[in-house]
Amino acid sequence: MNKNIIYKNLILTIFSLSQLIYADEGMYPLSEIHKLDLKSKGLEIDLSDLYNPDGISLIDGICNISGCSGSFVSEKGLILTNHHCAYRAIKNASTAENDFLENGFYAKNMTEEVQARGYTVRITESYRDVSEEILSAINKNMTLAERTKAIEKKTKEIITQVEEENPGKRASVSEMFIGKTYVLFIYNYLKDVRLVYAPPRSIGNFGGETDNWMWPRHTGDFSIMRAYVAPDGFPADYSVENVPYTPKKVIKVAPEGVNEEDFVFILGYPGRTYRHRTSHFLDYEYNFRMPFVADLYEWQINAMEEVCAENRAVALKHLSKIKGRSNTMKNYRGKLLGIRRMNLIDNKIEEEVKLQKFINSDKKLKNEYGTILDELNEIYEEDKKTTERSLTLSYLRRSSELLTFAYTLHEGAIELQKDDVEREYNYMNRNIDMTKKRLLLTAQDFYAPSDKILFKNWLERATNLPLHQRISVIDELFEDAEIDVQIDNFVDNAYSKSKLADEEYLLELFGKTPEEIKAIDDPFIKLAVSLYPLYQEQKEISKTRKGALDQLYAKLIDVKKEFLGAEFVPDANGTLRLTYGNIRGYSPRDAVYAYPITTLDGVIEKTTSEFPFDSPEKLLTLHKQKKFGMFSHPKLGSVPVGILYNMDTTGGNSGSAVLNAKGELVGINFDRAYEATINDFAWSEDYSRSIAVDIRYVLWVLDIYSGADYLLEEMGVK
């Protein structure tokens, strides 16, 4: 049957349903779930099977894996997540000769699994509101900066105490509503994570950056990892003695998949949203920060790609850096488009005008809230005056990895002399190991020629700042004439002299006193030392700023609630959230309707012989032979590859299980449609669509393509 007809018939089928059920905006914290009537939306299991603070529920089968989400799909700690979430692990295990990123990886038994260095797994165990405790630390006589510091210190005290009382666990306090509500989360925290399976790049990252943030999508963005614990069941660092972690709950995989309009939900760890911010914030993002960063990254990506052309070993060192920047760049470009298309700034202004009117109409309200919008405006206006300087400062420190190392060493030396709870987060006793590990992982991918180019570029930018925004330390480095030549000389000398790229040397310096660090004759350390006061100054300013914003946004939420007579859901903040909705297409633009299920036929259609649309020969053959196994969609007549739905997700939801009405896994969330990059600022039933790899494609690739029976059996599918 002709494809046009298939789509039209499918669309018809849906519309024989009397009416569509609409999802709401919302990434609901666990504390809010009981307020939702999920049964009426389509959930078929009891709420207590989904979330049960006093027993076992789906929550216990969900984890946060190094900033992504994941699901336990076997008794032996098998984790299903995205290919792009395991990317660093796959890359680190790869060499130019043994290129798992390019060719895929499959551990045929546990001993073949590869350590995923730096990866950790968090499972939410419990949470409680600690707003009162936190806010008790501040008083009215404090300056704004003091306020911020007091909250930070209190937070650290609570965390430290909880972790002492719960060995092996990890605690964190998350700000839910800015300056207003704080929740303590306790996590089980696993530190031995291993790579089990990754499809080849031409499946796991099919379509590459071209298709990133795009629907229709045909990327098999999944991978399999496994969490290990000590033989006694306690979390432990990597060791051959370790045994697979037994999750409290195993998420059941549903090989039959989903259909259009099916109810689905996600339990995951969305990163950050900014929906409660004002038009002033959005204006700053739209007109200043996002275009600046998008252009910067585009330049850096081009510079790095030129260097990468040399050979695969060099390319491997840059892949993560390029991928991350490309992802952000395209996301920002999408947001800029979305803000314009949805008239977001004007709409926010309109809302704020109405809110101000409401406030002004009542004397008491006016007294309490009359100036908050103006005050917020003032803070952002103040920011704009020194945007170039502050952005430059913030990127300068990271412009060269050697400068980053130097800065970390110097800052660490100073911080380590303080009491634990007084230290910067990264240098607290509970975090210092992770900070060191991260430093070494970065050093592993250091490549002087590209590092030099990026560093030089930032020095040039710094020397070109407008007059009233100069950075004194940089100005003092160079005389007025022929600055380009001076920068060249400075940089060449710095790279030839510095030994900071040496991992052993780095480890040796970590833990030295500030005096010892200062005494080292290294150009990057010297620069870091001289820049340090500027960053301290900057930090102080930003703490004052946060103190002011905290108060204002807390008040804003109060009055908005009164104005709208409604409760809100707090912005995403990396804590466990639920979102629900339906498998549903949308109209991305005039006269186009995007159907919510793609197929293997579409993979073939997109396939050319050229990267990033080069499918493996075997996949083409299997498609030609119609070897679809049990994974074919009965109506589409092909293996479903991607699914689309109107749930509310953002970065951090990557790897989240997409669960059906019975709470079974039908897909792995990995991206959003281009129009839905706007989710971070606003949600829209028209545009907000997220993307998962269909479980049928995951299983087809494992079973028919890779013959990984062993894993399918472990997941209970075969």
Added chain:
Amino acid sequence: MNKNIIYKNLILTIFSLSQLIYADEGMYPLSEIHKLDLKSKGLEIDLSDLYNPDGISLIDGICNISGCSGSFVSEKGLILTNHHCAYRAIKNASTAENDFLENGFYAKNMTEEVQARGYTVRITESYRDVSEEILSAINKNMTLAERTKAIEKKTKEIITQVEEENPGKRASVSEMFIGKTYVLFIYNYLKDVRLVYAPPRSIGNFGGETDNWMWPRHTGDFSIMRAYVAPDGFPADYSVENVPYTPKKVIKVAPEGVNEEDFVFILGYPGRTYRHRTSHFLDYEYNFRMPFVADLYEWQINAMEEVCAENRAVALKHLSKIKGRSNTMKNYRGKLLGIRRMNLIDNKIEEEVKLQKFINSDKKLKNEYGTILDELNEIYEEDKKTTERSLTLSYLRRSSELLTFAYTLHEGAIELQKDDVEREYNYMNRNIDMTKKRLLLTAQDFYAPSDKILFKNWLERATNLPLHQRISVIDELFEDAEIDVQIDNFVDNAYSKSKLADEEYLLELFGKTPEEIKAIDDPFIKLAVSLYPLYQEQKEISKTRKGALDQLYAKLIDVKKEFLGAEFVPDANGTLRLTYGNIRGYSPRDAVYAYPITTLDGVIEKTTSEFPFDSPEKLLTLHKQKKFGMFSHPKLGSVPVGILYNMDTTGGNSGSAVLNAKGELVGINFDRAYEATINDFAWSEDYSRSIAVDIRYVLWVLDIYSGADYLLEEMGVK
């Protein structure tokens, strides 16, 4: 209402229809129309109202306007066609100060109309089969080249005789099936054409090259011209004395437009298709010619665009050249994609294998047709051996406009000494004026700096040809070492010395004897004279080739008819054809459905402040104020802009009236969807979709945007 819902509901409506009616492949010649049961397909008028050789019918309201199609929409010779068809006329009327191309043009009365220099209008008056007469000119003793020449001569004789007998008319003989059937067409031929209305570039070419060959489309690609005749009603060259031409038939404009699935048909002048060619032809196009030309044009476009950056006056000289090349380049890229996607070459080969089997199965057939496929293969294989040389030769002559002038002068001088029917087509008495006019129009847009770049590039290409494909004349120009420097010197000297860019000088040389031309000391004339024998040689080869192909393709059609037991429609050849179908969307790729009507909302959605998506401020305001007049689509709630249908069109159908079941004009055809560039080689119900500007948008722009009441009244709309 949410747009997703609107589309879904509309799609639903269609499917309450019990079933879809399918159009067939086919650009039907007038002689075939009576075989079609158009009433059962949806036509509501009598066939004799559509086409009536003995009376007045729609055919009389349709014209060919300089290679495009057009429709007479008033008693006073008003012609509705595309903006891109009037492009040269608008451009020629424009100056940097008075830029009609950019700002649009509107003649508020007849005296304000501007002459469209070089434009002609043909209206089909009658036709008859002359195959027997033509084929009587050849006999079995002739060589292949003699055969071709005999047919050419006979054709010219018939044309000359008919035109003598019918003063003011234009005759042409068109080959319908290669080497097999020939039809004589007699046209009324108008030579005074004027520009009446053109929308601004930001409407008429909204989306520019980015949207060219694309659906969904939002381009207002229409313009209005008017044909004039002498006061006695006879065709005449431009004169202020002339009066508007009164067409025999006026096409009625239907301001209510069409809806999805409505029956529609087109009467127009499709240019060329190649559906009856074999896999060998397609292979040559796919692997050699099309990629070569696409890459070449991309290079030339970039080179010209750099030059254009200088200023608008310079840009105006290049717009047509760039537009034409961009159009072809994207068309070829689309075809290359389509051939791959539809597996066209493999499918043709499969067909041919079956045909060969059929032939081999019968002794008589085998005797008659046994070797035709092999022989065709041999001809194309032979071509491949000297592809680079023949493509280079063919482009070299046009590489510089000065060389083109020189060649035309030299060739013309030689040809003019021959009897009229022995001459090359362009130099026959009936064509010589047009050839001169074309030369002068080209000279008008001559710009030395870009001409130099293109010429130099071709000399470089020629000097880099592989050993066995060298061009002797070029090789003799340059010594072996430092060819680049020699080419530079040669070119610099040639441009500084030649006076051929001077229009008066050109006209003066036209008509001189070969000896006088040869005696002129001009580097381009010298080069043309020395290249001439090579082109004569090439022409002889191609006549032999055509002689062979004629015979083989004539036989192929015979045996294919026997094999398939079916009649075919001949390939398009610039003669009047009918095609019919329905307003219908399609699935351009996996999980995407394109709806067949776009709207003004979509124009707004695509609008940025940047070319080519910069809509006029006034248009944005009118949209905001919802000033849609009577032109709003009742369900879409906005002015329809583009319509899509499954009719069978190709280049030359540009400007064709899209007619509804009653034979009223509902759109002006101007393009195809990207996937439908493949139409030239094959037709597909899945992919073959053509695009018109909706009459409601045309009228909205004329009425609400431009206030051109006078024209609307003339068309009988107001």
